[in-house]
Amino acid sequence: MKLTVWTYEGPPHVGAMRVATAMKGLHYVLHAPQGDTYADLLFTMIERRNHRPPVSYTTFEGRDLGEDTAGLFKRACQDAYDRFKPQALIVGASCTAELIQDDPGGLAETMNLPVPVIALELPSYQRKENFGTDETFYQLVKALAGPVEKTPHITANLIGPLALGFRHRDDIEEVKALLEEMGIGINVVAPFDATPHDLTRLGAAHINILMYPEHAETAARHMERTLGIPFTKTVPIGVGATHDFVAEVARICGVEPKKDLSRLRQPWWSKSVDSTYLTGKRVFLFGDATHVQTAARIARDEMGFEVIGLGCYNREFARPIRQLAKEFGLEALITDDYLEVEKAIEDAAPEMILGTQMERHIGKRLGIPCAVISAPVHVQDFPARYSPQMGWEGANVIFDTWIHPLVMGLEEHLLAMFREDFEFHDEAGASHHGGHAPRAVEGGQPPVSEADSPRSISESKTDMPAPVETGTDVMVWLADAERELKKIPFFVRGKAKRNTEKFAAERGVTEISVDTLYEAKAHYAR
């Protein structure tokens, strides 16, 4: 038993729904009690889908439990087939139905429906949503995709994009464009908009583009094994990764790595002088493994940020994320405990968070800007405009998205220059964010004072973790030094204070004077 307040992932049957909802001509019969239909609103509201997810719920109640829930399931199955006439059915149980052990797969098999029926075993008490997506897609591929004649020209399958994915809709277009440049055609895109019939043609492709390992790696490995289709290991998010991706595809397919860079603006935007202010911004990365992995490289190599913390919530990918963290000289945070992530971010006190919608909430509370890089998603992650993460346009989009929450370069200088001016006071924040000023980070204190932290109404102050500071209990800021510290613009004041205290502590200095402050500044000057 584990106490959970907020979750990064839903149960595995929601993962199965994400596959089913992305597809056409497939129907999911889910043995589930009343209430599990809540999951429909994720698709119709967050993603603004204009149709209901293709899911029939058996909706059993307490009074059914002593009776014939198996009969109820078979009726729901027959009704769903009669009404929707799908090309294939998937059947399974939600967490409660798993306990009553009706065996939906076995029941459906006895019905001799004239279409393929694929049974899903998704252990709700062990696994989570991403397991559900990966396993469901794998089972569909295993059941439907067999050996077929290859297409005469070189073609690729794009696998992994599905419903409620972070920018999957637009990533598909970018990857298609990258492949077209190299003269590679598209065989099947799946699960997104694919029919069960389309899945039977997967074997005709020469290469699988594994867009999202979280959702399709098992299927990719299966197709490599049984159909001899190699798959890509590079996820083309970021300039460098996209170059690598093109090279990888060209190598596998034996074609020229042709690229059209005419639309790629990110490198110049990053080199131009306004971007100087991005140098060394301390960022914390958290999300699903694939997006964190790609974001880490972009942050360091393409934005000039300093990555001060990273991690992922999906344990299945803990190993590559630990490896990545090691390369960055960090300890990876592998957890799905939201409070643990919040604590890690609070302790690290980054200047920006690159995370999920969950970290956006943490950022709001702590007054730290945040850009979203990964699922779990929110209605604002489904913009009307074209907004991919992959490919050349994805690199441009990411540049804009990441700098948007920050105070802009020229503006940062103006703020420093006019900081005594009433319009440019410390709390004013970025002019393009209305009234939502980032909260000033005062010294090494936890950025949110206890008094106005939402937590303070519900958590005892004695239990608050002590502010993690090096030796502040023995360290005193002399009045002059404190006044001098106040003159430093708020957005670097926290760093200045921390650095000075660290510098002082290392030298056994207990009283910080103006001199200590500037000696520390000289020491840390880059």
Added chain:
Amino acid sequence: MNRPANIPASTCRDAPILKERGQREVFCGLTGIIWLHRKMQDAFFLVVGSRTCAHLLQSAAGVMIFAEPRFGTAILEETDLAGLADANDELDREVARLLSRRPDIKQLFLVGSCPSEVIKLDLARAAERLTQIHAPHVRVLNYSGSGIETTFTQGEDACLASMVPVLPGTEDRELLLVGALPDVVEDQAVDLLTKMGIGPIHVLPAPRSADAPGIGPNTVFACLQPFLGDTAAALERRGARMIQAPFPFGEEGTTLWLKAIADEFGVDDATFDAVTAAPRARARTAIANASEHLRGKSIFFLPDSQLEIPLARFLTRECGMVAVEIGQPFIHKGLVGPDLDLIPAGPTISEGQDVEKQLDRVRAARPDLTVCGLGLANPLEAEGLTTKWAIELVFTPVHFYDQAGDLAGLFSRPLRRRALLKLEERA
């Protein structure tokens, strides 16, 4: 003058009820935690359930306002399912950990879920055991919010009913208002009744457990919401008596509801009129303005919040709408009877749901406005039907005079918007 002017000759009270079973597109009772935890400020709601329960609460809440909200889910894992003794130990440990971290918590609700009920985890016994361990600082209660037992707003009923047996006894003649309403609305109700000289007035649930109302043979109570049947029954078992009335939606509903209480407390007509005249006039004006786009329009209620019958009464009698079908998850005539009395026979009254069949009826009727849950709203809009999502009716202050215009506005906004948008290509 305070009686309804036009009691129809043939009403929906005796209309045949179309009872359906099949796929239900409704939330389970756990959802009530979203508003209950805001109302009871020293209570924590601990769902004993699965990842699905936690995901539902997060999805229904929509926003994550607090880092550590006063609700959470003790997620059952494989090991808990292996042996029940272990699950009880695990629960005790999680509760102890929670309460030591949250000393502000005075009431803890163990909320049963579908999985906890299927594995027959006895939360009533767990609550007794935990109350003994954590008394006198914390009282531990339990109720079921599971989908196999409750639908959406029934969760509030189950929660309030669980509190009734432990309310202190009293012999005093007191008025108890039952239901968790936003403070602004609750204050208005108490204020109107106080001005008539009625008191003392208490509310269940109280914002803090120390203020829990007393209950006894001289208590009379009025429900603020039409889904509190089990709570009403529990109060009656404690000797209290229910005042029956239509629910306080709209000018008419509010007046009839207040009047029933005023009569019980012997308030004379002059006093009643003096207190209600001004807000009644305001409500009428506001409704008239907001219902301009509603008059003559047809409306179809899919079952969702249990507010459907009282709202249909308001919309048909005060806003001039025509009801095609009024669906409720379940119909408790002891509560909604007075509202049914006021709705002229005509609309289909349905109980339960077989969503595919009901959507076929919606498509055949093509109502001007369909009231439904969030899972259905966009798909129906895409079919060219205008919808009002029902959950807003539960989260928004809509009771009593000064919200009557807002209530009509919730229904007229989708119609106004549809009329306003010019998005099609013009030839």
